[in-house]
Amino acid sequence: MADVSQLMSEWTKAIASLDVTKGSEGLMNLLAGVKVPGVNMDALVASQRDNLEAVSAANRAALEGIKAVGEWQIKLMHEAMQELTAAIDGLAKGGSPQAIVAMETELARKAFATAVGQMRELAEIVVKANQQATEAIVRRIPASIDEIKDVLKMPPTPGA
DSSP, X not given: OHHHHHHHHHHHHHHHTOOHHHHHHHHHHHHHTOOOTTOOHHHHHHHHHHHXXXXXXXXXXXXXXXXXXXXXXXXXXXXXXXXXXXHHHHHHTOOOHHHHHHHHHHHHHHHHHHHHHHHHHXXXXXXXXXXXXXXXXXXXXXXXXXXXXXHTSOOOOTTO
8 A cells, every 4th residue: 555655646746846837937038038019028928927827826736636536546445445354254254145145235235335425525526626726727817818908018118
Protein backbone atom coordinates (compact mmCIF):
# COMPACT_ATOMS: atom_id res chain seq x y z
CA MET A 1 0.00 0.00 0.00
CA ALA A 2 2.90 2.36 0.73
CA ASP A 3 4.21 1.91 -2.81
CA VAL A 4 0.92 3.08 -4.34
CA SER A 5 0.80 6.06 -1.97
CA GLN A 6 4.38 6.98 -2.84
CA LEU A 7 3.71 6.73 -6.57
CA MET A 8 0.59 8.86 -6.21
CA SER A 9 2.56 11.47 -4.25
CA GLU A 10 5.34 11.60 -6.85
CA TRP A 11 2.84 11.83 -9.71
CA THR A 12 0.98 14.66 -7.96
CA LYS A 13 4.23 16.60 -7.48
CA ALA A 14 5.16 16.14 -11.14
CA ILE A 15 1.77 17.38 -12.34
CA ALA A 16 1.82 20.30 -9.88
CA SER A 17 5.14 21.47 -11.31
CA LEU A 18 3.46 22.12 -14.66
CA ASP A 19 2.75 25.81 -14.06
CA VAL A 20 1.54 27.50 -17.26
CA THR A 21 2.54 30.92 -15.95
CA LYS A 22 6.26 30.08 -15.76
CA GLY A 23 6.92 29.35 -19.42
CA SER A 24 4.82 32.21 -20.71
CA GLU A 25 6.58 35.09 -18.92
CA GLY A 26 9.11 35.48 -21.74
CA LEU A 27 6.32 35.56 -24.29
CA MET A 28 4.49 38.21 -22.25
CA ASN A 29 7.63 40.38 -22.12
CA LEU A 30 8.12 40.03 -25.86
CA LEU A 31 4.48 40.89 -26.50
CA ALA A 32 4.77 43.98 -24.28
CA GLY A 33 7.47 45.37 -26.59
CA VAL A 34 5.33 45.06 -29.73
CA LYS A 35 3.59 48.23 -30.85
CA VAL A 36 0.26 47.79 -32.64
CA PRO A 37 -1.72 50.89 -33.63
CA GLY A 38 -5.02 51.11 -31.76
CA VAL A 39 -4.06 48.45 -29.24
CA ASN A 40 -2.94 49.16 -25.69
CA MET A 41 -0.26 46.48 -25.43
CA ASP A 42 0.38 47.09 -21.72
CA ALA A 43 -3.29 46.39 -20.99
CA LEU A 44 -3.22 43.33 -23.28
CA VAL A 45 -0.19 41.86 -21.52
CA ALA A 46 -1.65 42.54 -18.06
CA SER A 47 -4.91 40.91 -19.13
CA GLN A 48 -3.16 37.84 -20.49
CA ARG A 49 -1.12 37.47 -17.29
CA ASP A 50 -4.36 37.50 -15.30
CA ASN A 51 -5.91 34.99 -17.71
CA LEU A 52 -2.92 32.67 -17.32
CA GLU A 53 -3.19 32.94 -13.53
CA ALA A 54 -6.88 31.99 -13.74
CA VAL A 55 -6.01 28.96 -15.89
CA SER A 56 -3.28 28.04 -13.44
CA ALA A 57 -5.74 28.29 -10.53
CA ALA A 58 -8.17 26.05 -12.43
CA ASN A 59 -5.37 23.56 -13.06
CA ARG A 60 -4.46 23.54 -9.36
CA ALA A 61 -8.10 22.88 -8.42
CA ALA A 62 -8.33 20.07 -10.98
CA LEU A 63 -5.10 18.58 -9.63
CA GLU A 64 -6.49 18.65 -6.10
CA GLY A 65 -9.54 16.79 -7.42
CA ILE A 66 -7.36 14.17 -9.11
CA LYS A 67 -5.36 13.80 -5.91
CA ALA A 68 -8.56 13.42 -3.85
CA VAL A 69 -9.86 10.72 -6.19
CA GLY A 70 -6.53 8.86 -6.02
CA GLU A 71 -6.45 9.00 -2.23
CA TRP A 72 -10.08 7.89 -2.14
CA GLN A 73 -9.30 4.91 -4.38
CA ILE A 74 -6.37 3.88 -2.17
CA LYS A 75 -8.64 4.07 0.88
CA LEU A 76 -11.27 1.94 -0.87
CA MET A 77 -8.72 -0.66 -1.88
CA HIS A 78 -7.51 -0.91 1.71
CA GLU A 79 -11.09 -1.23 3.04
CA ALA A 80 -11.97 -3.81 0.39
CA MET A 81 -8.99 -5.96 1.34
CA GLN A 82 -10.00 -5.86 5.00
CA GLU A 83 -13.60 -6.76 4.16
CA LEU A 84 -12.51 -9.55 1.84
CA THR A 85 -10.28 -11.02 4.53
CA ALA A 86 -13.14 -10.91 7.04
CA ALA A 87 -15.55 -12.47 4.53
CA ILE A 88 -13.14 -15.30 3.70
CA ASP A 89 -12.61 -15.97 7.40
CA GLY A 90 -16.38 -16.09 7.95
CA LEU A 91 -17.02 -18.41 5.01
CA ALA A 92 -14.06 -20.64 5.91
CA LYS A 93 -15.69 -21.50 9.22
CA GLY A 94 -18.34 -23.26 7.20
CA GLY A 95 -21.57 -24.38 8.69
CA SER A 96 -24.76 -25.68 7.22
CA PRO A 97 -25.57 -24.93 3.58
CA GLN A 98 -28.33 -22.57 4.79
CA ALA A 99 -25.89 -20.69 7.02
CA ILE A 100 -23.39 -20.35 4.15
CA VAL A 101 -26.11 -19.08 1.78
CA ALA A 102 -27.24 -16.60 4.46
CA MET A 103 -23.64 -15.34 4.90
CA GLU A 104 -23.16 -15.03 1.13
CA THR A 105 -26.46 -13.17 0.80
CA GLU A 106 -25.46 -10.77 3.58
CA LEU A 107 -22.05 -10.24 1.96
CA ALA A 108 -23.71 -9.44 -1.38
CA ARG A 109 -26.14 -7.01 0.30
CA LYS A 110 -23.29 -5.23 2.09
CA ALA A 111 -21.21 -5.12 -1.10
CA PHE A 112 -24.08 -3.53 -3.02
CA ALA A 113 -24.76 -0.95 -0.28
CA THR A 114 -21.05 -0.15 -0.09
CA ALA A 115 -20.78 0.25 -3.87
CA VAL A 116 -23.73 2.66 -3.96
CA GLY A 117 -22.25 4.72 -1.13
CA GLN A 118 -18.84 4.78 -2.79
CA MET A 119 -20.29 5.93 -6.11
CA ARG A 120 -22.08 8.75 -4.30
CA GLU A 121 -18.85 9.74 -2.55
CA LEU A 122 -16.92 9.68 -5.84
CA ALA A 123 -19.56 11.86 -7.49
CA GLU A 124 -19.27 14.39 -4.66
CA ILE A 125 -15.47 14.52 -5.00
CA VAL A 126 -15.64 15.01 -8.76
CA VAL A 127 -18.40 17.64 -8.58
CA LYS A 128 -16.46 19.61 -5.96
CA ALA A 129 -13.26 19.54 -8.03
CA ASN A 130 -15.13 20.59 -11.18
CA GLN A 131 -16.83 23.47 -9.36
CA GLN A 132 -13.54 24.74 -7.95
CA ALA A 133 -11.80 24.55 -11.32
CA THR A 134 -14.68 26.23 -13.11
CA GLU A 135 -15.01 29.02 -10.53
CA ALA A 136 -11.43 30.16 -11.17
CA ILE A 137 -12.25 30.72 -14.84
CA VAL A 138 -15.76 32.08 -14.32
CA ARG A 139 -14.47 34.70 -11.85
CA ARG A 140 -12.00 35.87 -14.47
CA ILE A 141 -14.43 36.26 -17.41
CA PRO A 142 -16.11 39.60 -16.46
CA ALA A 143 -12.76 41.30 -15.82
CA SER A 144 -11.37 39.87 -19.04
CA ILE A 145 -14.25 41.31 -21.05
CA ASP A 146 -13.67 44.75 -19.52
CA GLU A 147 -9.96 44.46 -20.27
CA ILE A 148 -10.66 43.74 -23.93
CA LYS A 149 -12.25 47.19 -24.14
CA ASP A 150 -9.13 48.73 -22.58
CA VAL A 151 -6.83 46.85 -24.93
CA LEU A 152 -8.44 48.48 -27.93
CA LYS A 153 -7.85 51.99 -26.55
CA MET A 154 -4.64 53.83 -27.25
CA PRO A 155 -2.52 54.70 -24.26
CA PRO A 156 -2.36 58.44 -23.60
CA THR A 157 0.29 60.24 -25.58
CA PRO A 158 3.06 61.68 -23.38
CA GLY A 159 2.82 65.47 -23.09
CA ALA A 160 -0.74 65.59 -24.43
